[in-house]
Amino acid sequence: MATETLTTDEARTAGPSPRPDPTRPDPTRFARRELLVLVVLCAAQFMVALDFSILNVALPTIGTDLAMSPSTLQWAITAFALPSGGFLLLLGRTGDLFGRRRLFLGGLALFGAASLVATLAPTPTVFLVGRALQGVGAAAIVPTAMALLTTTFEEGPRRARALGVAGTLLSLGFTVGMVLGGVLTDTLGWRSTMAILAVATVVVLPLARLFLHESRHEGPNRPRLDVPGAVTVTGGLLAVIYALSTAAAHGFGHPDVLVALGVGAALLVAFVVVESRTRQPLVSLPLLRRRTVAWGNLGGLVTFSMMSTVVFVLTLYLQDVLGLDAFRTGLVFGVQGVLSVAAGVVAPRFVGRFGAPRTLVGALVGQGLFVAGLLTLGTGSGSVWLAVAGVSVASACHLGAIISYGVTATSGVADHQQGLVTGLVTTTQQVGITVGIPLLGVLATTAPSLERGVHLVLALDAAIVLVAAVVVGLGLRVWQPAGVRGAEAAAATA
Incomplete structure (x- = not known):
């Protein structure tokens, strides 16, 4: 039955939708609660997108202030990219099973606290720990935010419009980060680029608690978390992202890059094998x-x-x-x-x-x-x-x-x-x-x-x-x- 439903829906997305009847209400119009949910979810994703680019212009200043060498300065970006990409599948599935709202709120709280740690960091080590924790928080926020969005807006014009708004703010956040990072660094110093994320979290978190409803997989047949699959896919993604991030600074011939690519490929192959044999796969x-x-x-x-x-x-x-x-x-x-x-x-x-x-x-x-x-x-x-x-x-x-x-x-x-x-x-x-x-x-x-x-x-x-x-x-x-x-x-x- 599930296969029949999925195949029918797949056919529906393959072609154009019929023209709307002008005498009927606008099918893309959001209800008041839907609009509030969309604002909260998009604000959180905008913050994450901002974090991806806001430090780019500030890196030279950070290196001088924290006495970070050029070889370690790339970790200001990599420390965030590694967990934010590596833990996405795991945390997305965790939200399915144990509550997307709960994980979203936890990710927001961690992201805000980590931003404060990075803001006040007295040493490179503390700063990089803060960036890594920001990445973990982002890995919890992004998939649960999109899952909450797609379960709030039924498939059709309203979901397409909601995804359009979310995609716009995602792209805009990356662009604004590049501009805002330079302005803040020149006027208030590089620490303000992290402080603004902490302040934004303080605003968004209570709104999320107020407007979001819990969403999870319910019923007696709720699957268990696939631990072997989670370990292999998370480890594989972490290794591949580390290799690609390191290659940007040192080239693909660097030993760390070659080892990480090999480990990542082996773990991802192992993940496919695990998923093909387990009764309740992660993917x-x-x-x-x-x-x-x-x-x-x-x-x-x-x-x-x-x-x-x-x-x-x-x-x-x-x-x-x-x-x-x-x-x-x-x-x-x-x-x-x-x-x-x-x-x-x-x-x-x-x-x-x-x-x-x-x-x-x-x-x-x-x-x-x-x-x-x-x-x-x-x-x-x-x-x-x-x-x-x-x-x-x-x-x-x-x-x-x-x-x-x-x-x-x-x-x-x-x-x-x-x-x-x-x-x-x-x-x-x-x-x-x-x-x-x-x-x-x-x-x-x-x-x-x-x-x-x-x-x-x-x-x-x-x-x-x-x-x-x-x-x-x-x-x-x-x-x-x-x-x-x-x-x-x-x-x-x-």
């Missing part, structure tokens, strides 16, 4: 084989990894080639953020009109084409405006891909599996943000000239996105007529 392999889950997450991985790479190399280009200071560079990405907000408003309408899979493929094509347009960047002053236009429109397409891949990958999944599937979605986000820069960004800094390196990275970036658009489109069968897809789904359920 249902049949769920991973679902077309919408597999291809939707691939699209998400590509859009996140390649767009984070574009932002990284353009930051180098604007400052080191065109000579912009940090403030004006921040303004360039501020324009990007504004256009992303607009895209977040429009993208759910495209999802409703054309279907999430087709919107995902179209958004990937747009992202790839506008990144390719950045290959015309030169050294003249006019290149600044080309950079603003190109990265802004590419980012708008990127946001459309974020929203549509989230809708694609979570559609048709029962409420008791929402923590799992949203854990997969958010793991895709975190790994994507982590993987792009070490894989491609390092080419910009090792090329004969930075300008040539930036052009090489942008060309590879655009090619990967465009190829992925074709592959994801074929996997989701977006070019088949809706009637054919519906017939296939009906045959599968028979």
Whole structure:
């Protein structure tokens, strides 16, 4: 019965929705409680997104103040990225079983306390401990927030709109962090970049306690936590993320990188073996084989990894080639953020009109084409405006891909599996943000000239996105007529 429901829902996401009846109430309109829940969940995810980028500009100042060497300074970022990506699947499933609201509140409290520790840190060790605990808190917040969102908003126009708002604020948080980090560091010092997160938690936590209702898997058949699966997948993700983060600073030939990649690969293979044999797996392999889950997450991985790479190399280009200071560079990405907000408003309408899979493929094509347009960047002053236009429109397409891949990958999944599937979605986000820069960004800094390196990275970036658009489109069968897809789904359920 469960398979029949999932397959039918999968068919529904494959094609466009019918046009709404103008005489009926707006199906995307939120009830008052739904709006309050959305505000709380988006505020928490905005804080986490802010934390990903707010320290980037402040790193040199932190190194001077805490006497951290360049080789250890990268851990200011890695210490957060490791647990925030590595524990997502485990904590997403834990929320399914023991209460998403409870885990969300606990993650918020830990995130706020850790931010205070990082703010007041007198030594590098204390600072890095604070950053690592922030990462654990983020790993609890992100999947439970998305699971609470998808169980609050039923599948359809309202969920698409809610995911659109969440995706917009996620992208905006990353962009605002880059601008706000520079302003705060220059005016109040680097510690204010951590203090603002602690203050924000004090505001959001009581609101979350007031407005969120508990959500968990209920009933006599509630599964147990798959401990072997949890150990292998968490260890594998931690090892892979550590390897990719270290490769960004030391290259893929570094012994630590090679060892970590080997350990990570072995643990992830062991995880697949464990999940195929356990009666109550942490990750249902049949769920991973679902077309919408597999291809939707691939699209998400590509859009996140390649767009984070574009932002990284353009930051180098604007400052080191065109000579912009940090403030004006921040303004360039501020324009990007504004256009992303607009895209977040429009993208759910495209999802409703054309279907999430087709919107995902179209958004990937747009992202790839506008990144390719950045290959015309030169050294003249006019290149600044080309950079603003190109990265802004590419980012708008990127946001459309974020929203549509989230809708694609979570559609048709029962409420008791929402923590799992949203854990997969958010793991895709975190790994994507982590993987792009070490894989491609390092080419910009090792090329004969930075300008040539930036052009090489942008060309590879655009090619990967465009190829992925074709592959994801074929996997989701977006070019088949809706009637054919519906017939296939009906045959599968028979």
